[in-house]
Amino acid sequence: MNPVIIAAICLLVLLFLKAPVFISVLAGSVVYFIASPGLPSLIFAQRVASGIENTTLLAIPFFVAAGVFMNCSGVTNRVMHFCTVLTGRMAGGLAQVNVLLSTLMGGLSGSALADAAMEAKMLCPEMERQGYSKEFSTVVTAVSSMITPLIPPGIAMILYGSIANVSIGKLFVAGIGPGLLLCLAMMILVSMISKKRAYVPIRTEPLPKGELFKSFKQAFFPLCLPVIIIGGIRLGVFTPTEAGAVAIVYALVLGISYREMTLQGFVSAMKDTVVTTASIMLIVGAASSFAWILTRERIPQTLTEMMILVVHNKYVFLLIVNLFLLFVGMFIEGNAAMIVLVPLLAPIAAAFGIDEIQFAMVFIFNMSIGAITPPMGTLMFVTCGVTGCKIDRFIKEAVPFFIMLAICLLLLTFFPIFSTLFVNLLY
Incomplete structure (x- = not known):
């Protein structure tokens, strides 16, 4: 049997047995080298x-550290208060705060798992006390x-850019469109569900005079971070990697100025940064070896030739890719899937004339959906683990959200403007 087939079988079996992703990928690579006589180990x-x-990957620990520092320096509470003021009179007030906070915190942390764990601890208990169901x-x-x-600055964009040799600065800018699209779609859906279930707003009376300005003033400097990062990269002041270092300094300055960054908090934040970065880098290193195997076996070139012969329309190709990535995302962690699959799929997309920025956003969006789908959805497990929600109830409650995500994915697939509008404006 072909060594690469044996390696792939080994990888899939270990994944189904719920072995850690990096161990599964490393084992597949080791099996390939053992099954290939004459190949130096x-x-x-x-x-x-x-x-x-x-x-380029140095940006990952930098942005992870910046996000952790933001969370332990009082920044999150200030941003959450601003979100509460903005959405307080909307149906499903606290749920709307949840959505808007994720959107704004995305520009501060870049880690979906960190954001999910933080909001599950901060907002879910209060939502349940106010009558929202646990699921x-x-x-x-x-x-x-x-x-x-x-x-x-999403970590997924840093990984994709380094793998596919795409401008990380452009990917940062491109992410604004899909992020805002998903935020708006979620707020509409949450409002519809909340009205149906009578989830009341946080308040019914108008804001006290000056309250909006006061809350914005408190959140202003944290919200400037994405602007500083994108502006600095676009103007050539610093590279994406250097932007991560700038983000750390900015987060520390905010923490010290707010007088909420303690020595104990700093040490705890550094531990969290090391653990999170190590988990990402283990997957990156393992998947890199497997990607080399695929390239050595000429699988990307073979797939490109086969796909071009069979499929003659780029939109049909994108639909096939969407279905494939959604299936893969159900079983494989997004970063690992990205490192293995981007070298396979990006050349095919380029051969069909698909904009590299649009394809990157479609790919990252698919991997994000995979993080909440059973049986291996990491975001699903993290949030259910914190809140104590049963997986079967989570899946049943998530059905309307899956439909919404499918609609957003189709919009990104067939309308490049959602991905490329801001890139074209700035670049």
């Missing part, structure tokens, strides 16, 4: 190491956390 170690040596609160938190990797 030293290459395996070199590919794993070189996969995490890309200087509705959990689903809203999980689905809204999908916005985080889309809004710059």
Whole structure:
């Protein structure tokens, strides 16, 4: 049997047995090298190491650290208060706060899992006390956390840009469109469900005079971070990697100025950064070795030739890719799937004349959906683990949200303007 088939079978079996993703991918790579006589095993170690040596990937620990510092320095509470003021009179007030907070925090943390865990702890208990069902609160938190990797500076964009050699600055800008689209769609759906179930607004009376300005003033400096990052990259002041370092300094300055960053909080934030970064880099290194195997076997080139012969329309290709990625996302963690599949699919998309920015957004959006779909949805497990919601109830409650996500995905697929509008304006 072909060594690459044996490796793929080994990887899939371990994934179905719920082994950690990086162990599954590493095991598949090891099996390939064992089954390939004459292939030096030293290459395996070199590919794993070189996969995490890309200087662009330095942006990942920087932005992770910046997000953690924001969470422990009082920034999150200020942004949440601003969201509460903005959406307080809307149907499903706290649920709307949940959605808007994820959108704004996406520009601060870049990590969907961190955002989901934080909001599940902060907002879900209060939502339940105000009459929202546990499963509705959990689903809203999980689905809204999908916005985080889309809004710059999303970690998924850094990974995609480094793998596909696409401008990370352009990907940051492109993510604004899909992020706002998902935010708006979610707020409309939450409003419809809340009216049907009589989930009351936070308040019914008008805002006290000056309250909106006061809350905006408190949240102003944290909300400037995405503007500083995108503006600095666009103007050539710093690279995306250097932007991560700028974000850390900015977060520390805010924490010190708000007088809420303690030494204990700083140490705890550093531990969280190390753990989160290590988990991402283990997957990156493992998947990098497997991607090398696929390239050595000429699988990307073969797939490109086959796809061009069979499919003659780029929109048919995009529909096939969507179905494939949705299926893959159900079983494989998004970062691992990205490192393995982007080298396969990006050349085919380019051969069909699909804009590289649009394809990147479609790919990242698909992987985000995979994070809330059973049986391996990481966002689903994180939020249910925090709130205590049963998985079967989560899935049943999430059906309207899955329909909404399918509509948003089709809009991104067939209307490139959602992905490229802001890129064309700025670049």
